[in-house]
Amino acid sequence: MPFTINKEEKKMKVAMIGWEYPPFKAGGLATHCYGLTRSLADKNAKVFFFMPKTKHKTSSDKKNLRIIEVGETDIFPYDRPDSKEIQGQFFEAVYKYNALVAAKVNVSIKTNGKFDVVHCHDWLTMKAGIAIKEETGIPLVLTIHSTEYDRSGWVYPNQWFIDIEKEGMEKADRIIAVSNFTKNVIVEKYGIHPDKIIVVHNAVYPLEEGHKQEIVLFLGRLTIQKGAEFFLKAANKVLDYEPDTRFVVAGTGDMLPQLVHQAVDMDISNRVIFTGRLTDDEVKHIYGISSVYVMPSVSEPFGITALEAISAGTPTIASKTAGFSEAFNNCLRVDFWDTDEMANKIISLLRYDTLHRTLAKEGRREINLFTWDRVADKTINVYNEVV
Amino acid sequence: MTSVCIYFEVHQPMRLNRFSVFNIGGDNGHPSNYFDHKLNQQIFEKVAHKCYLPTNNLLLDLINKYDGKFRISYSLTGTFVDYCQQHLPEVLDSFKELFKTGAVDLIEGTYYHSLSSLYDELDEFEEQVKMHRQMIKRVFNYKPRVFRNTEAIYDNRIAKKVAEMGYKGIITEGTEKILHWRSPNYLYKPVNTDLKVLLRNYTLSDDVGFRFSAQQWPGHPLTADKYAQWMSRCEGDLVNLFMDYETFGEHHWDDTGIFGFLSHFPGEVLKYKHIDFVTVSEAVERYQPVGDIDVPWAISWADEERDVSTWLGNDMQVACFNELKNIGRKVKEKGDKDLGDTWRRLQTSDHLYYVSTKGMEDGAVHAYFSHYDGPYDGFINYMNILQDLKQKIG
CATH class of the missing domain: 3.20.110.20 (7-stranded beta/alpha barrel)
Incomplete structure (x- = not known):
């Protein structure tokens, strides 16, 4: 019996376990959970969203969506175990959070009745999802936003994460992958049967276009995964031909010092601005006023930032292998290592007004297809398969 | 009969x-x-x-x-x-x-x-x-x-x-x-x-x-x-x-x-x-x-529209087309045979066809015939060549 929004029928009840949620936000996982839970609630599913308690108060204005904060943690979903701030505490903190969530969900079941489905996101919450499924028999859906291979840039992936991911993938009833690229990784590196994996591409709440300036933008965590060093190499080439261009590297991460050093070495530091971490409003502003967005990720399961940039009327050059590139037509694609071609495309966008205009216009038209409403519909279809 | x-x-x-x-x-x-x-x-x-x-x-x-x-x-x-x-x-x-x-x-x-x-x-x-x-x-x-x-x-x-x-x-x-x-x-x-x-x-x-x-x-x-x-x-x-x-x-x-x-x-x-x-x-x-x-505006056998939008349907195509025409004037003034031949080879309609951004059914047909990764790559490559030819003519 398919789940519908018919009021006569029982509402689908979802326990969703996340790690981050706006305004607390480090990456695409938060954006996804926000868009998905709100659109699910609009479709009359009842969503209980469990997340760690943070300094920021998170709440919901929707009747069908409850945000439940659990315990406290200092871990970010993109942390590495060798991160200085939480040295030694990392594994314990992860186990602790998962145990707390599992307990909290069980309490919720006792007071509010059973859930139809448990839905987890990435490795951080998998232990809790597995525990709940094993204890209660509630089907488990897992969304993979990135794997350990992505986060490590395919350099020395950490087996501890891989083991957790693999266990979660094996025990989940269905896996949602944010791209075919990620689906292939799940099949090939984790040995999961492809029939269990459904691809649902991400979406975006469109942003406003600003007054465009000659700015070429990189925005993302400054980690090996996101490929900012290739952005700087391309910038160096562009500046030989278009010396007035400004480059903005927005975001922070463990590679920041190295990248600043790289810019100085190439003698382009007067044309490159490192902004550090930006607020939401600053992010929106910089997308709006940039002329070109570059997403040179070494490994990118999807890349919601590309959708955000395009929605702000900023033509985008993305890594060929990024999940975004497989789903989106009106963008430019490059191999992340091919900085000559990256520079060729940046210069072309700066020089050829018609190219820029057409990409901006057609991109914004295509963006309209990437709605959270569509993501929610596809996710409900997945729920219906396991309920 | x-x-x-x-x-x-x-x-x-x-x-x-x-x-x-x-x-x-x-x-x-x-x-x-x-x-x-x-x-x-x-x-x-x-x-x-x-x-x-x-x-x-x-x-x-x-x-x-x-x-x-x-x-x-x-x-x-x-x-x-x-x-x-x-x-x-x-x-x-x-x-x-x-x-x-x-x-x-x-x-x-x-x-x-x-x-x-x-x-x-x-x-x-x-x-x-x-x-x-x-x-x-x-x-x-x-x-x-x-x-x-x-x-x-x-x-x-x-x-x-x-x-x-x-x-x-x-x-x-x-x-x-x-x-x-x-x-x-x-x-x-x-x-x-x-x-x-x-x-x-x-x-x-x-x-x-x-x-x-x-x-x-x-x-x-x-x-x-x-x-x-x-x-x-x-x-x-x-x-x-x-x-x-x-x-x-x-x-x-x-x-x-x-x-x-x-x-x-x-x-x-x-x-x-x-x-x-x-x-x-x-x-x-x-x-x-x-x-x-009576056909005051050009028709063709291409795409659903049956007009010339297949080659001149977006700004990028029009920009290339205008550039081609400008180059033509200069080539003829200069009278260089080699450059003239090259200019003519660049006029083949396929070069503009690859730059079409039409979606849906026609777009699939366009992609089938193109060796580029989409119309934008087609534009960049073609326009770069036109710019070079323009410089060669001087």
């Missing part, structure tokens, strides 16, 4: 090398380096073996088998003939064999399969038509009487020019845009000049050209007897079936049964006593126009 008039467009473009902004104004040698000779040769040889050679052989057999009752016409572009001469002369020889049967007609066109008919002045168009005329004279010792513009692009201005150049007929698309309620199965006359217009019956043509291997199409599988029956029910003087030659073996591969279909087709049609085959020249000799057509 109803006549079936079959014409095939035979064309290969000269695809471009990768050319980045860093190459502009650089020392990149002779302008013929703009073209990807290796890729072009590979594609030409592949298509020759999948389509040109086997289809020519089959058609030659069929013409002989039916004692010349099966009649066809070809439009060979100049760039196609250049390829034959460079890489596989036997392809051209097999066209000569076909022509010698007397059952094969040849159609005029622009040498470079260009959009020169859309320039502000028609002098370049006229020169390219004359180049084609000289080539056909040289290779086949023949003077075509019917003209087919690039991708059947047509308007009143083009019709007038073509009539002035002495042609008896012209081919274009039988679209409702110009016909309204009228049938494409007759000859028409341009409102402004004396010329006979052959109109493509796009439904029956596309049944083979586009839909032959589409399994979701209700007509699938299309057999020769079924197709001949459809033709036998057509009213009018003339059923014009015009399509890409690459339909046979390339757009539809051998395993779709396209060659089997073709080999049975003439026999099935000739079973009907009221149908015969004619060449384009015979069609314009035998039949008279039944009405006028």
Whole structure:
């Protein structure tokens, strides 16, 4: 019996376990959970969203969506175990959070009745999802936003994460992958049967276009995964031909010092601005006023930032292998290592007004297809398969 | 009596090398380096073996088998003939064999399969038509009487020019845009000049050209007897079936049964006593126009729109087209033959076709024919080359 929004029928009840949620936000996982839970609630599913308690108060204005904060943690979903701030505490903190969530969900079941489905996101919450499924028999859906291979840039992936991911993938009833690229990784590196994996591409709440300036933008965590060093190499080439261009590297991460050093070495530091971490409003502003967005990720399961940039009327050059590139037509694609071609495309966008205009216009038209409403519909279809 | 008039467009473009902004104004040698000779040769040889050679052989057999009752016409572009001469002369020889049967007609066109008919002045168009005329004279010792513009692009201005150049007929698309309620199965006359217009019956043509291997199409599988029956029910003087030659073996591969279909087709049609085959020249000799057509804005046989938006539908295409025209003025002032040749090769309409951003069904067709990763890459590469050529001219 398919789940519908018919009021006569029982509402689908979802326990969703996340790690981050706006305004607390480090990456695409938060954006996804926000868009998905709100659109699910609009479709009359009842969503209980469990997340760690943070300094920021998170709440919901929707009747069908409850945000439940659990315990406290200092871990970010993109942390590495060798991160200085939480040295030694990392594994314990992860186990602790998962145990707390599992307990909290069980309490919720006792007071509010059973859930139809448990839905987890990435490795951080998998232990809790597995525990709940094993204890209660509630089907488990897992969304993979990135794997350990992505986060490590395919350099020395950490087996501890891989083991957790693999266990979660094996025990989940269905896996949602944010791209075919990620689906292939799940099949090939984790040995999961492809029939269990459904691809649902991400979406975006469109942003406003600003007054465009000659700015070429990189925005993302400054980690090996996101490929900012290739952005700087391309910038160096562009500046030989278009010396007035400004480059903005927005975001922070463990590679920041190295990248600043790289810019100085190439003698382009007067044309490159490192902004550090930006607020939401600053992010929106910089997308709006940039002329070109570059997403040179070494490994990118999807890349919601590309959708955000395009929605702000900023033509985008993305890594060929990024999940975004497989789903989106009106963008430019490059191999992340091919900085000559990256520079060729940046210069072309700066020089050829018609190219820029057409990409901006057609991109914004295509963006309209990437709605959270569509993501929610596809996710409900997945729920219906396991309920 | 109803006549079936079959014409095939035979064309290969000269695809471009990768050319980045860093190459502009650089020392990149002779302008013929703009073209990807290796890729072009590979594609030409592949298509020759999948389509040109086997289809020519089959058609030659069929013409002989039916004692010349099966009649066809070809439009060979100049760039196609250049390829034959460079890489596989036997392809051209097999066209000569076909022509010698007397059952094969040849159609005029622009040498470079260009959009020169859309320039502000028609002098370049006229020169390219004359180049084609000289080539056909040289290779086949023949003077075509019917003209087919690039991708059947047509308007009143083009019709007038073509009539002035002495042609008896012209081919274009039988679209409702110009016909309204009228049938494409007759000859028409341009409102402004004396010329006979052959109109493509796009439904029956596309049944083979586009839909032959589409399994979701209700007509699938299309057999020769079924197709001949459809033709036998057509009213009018003339059923014009015009399509890409690459339909046979390339757009539809051998395993779709396209060659089997073709080999049975003439026999099935000739079973009907009221149908015969004619060449384009015979069609314009035998039949008279039944009405006028007035086409102030250019139409073509391409895409759903049947206009020139396939090549000039977005700002990027228009920018390239304008750049081409500007370069043309400079090239002619300078009078450099090498640069002039290169400029003409760059006029081949395919270069603009690759820059089309049309979505949906047409977009899929565009992607099929393009060697670029999408229209934007096509634009960057083509525009970079145009900028370099502009600098070379000085």
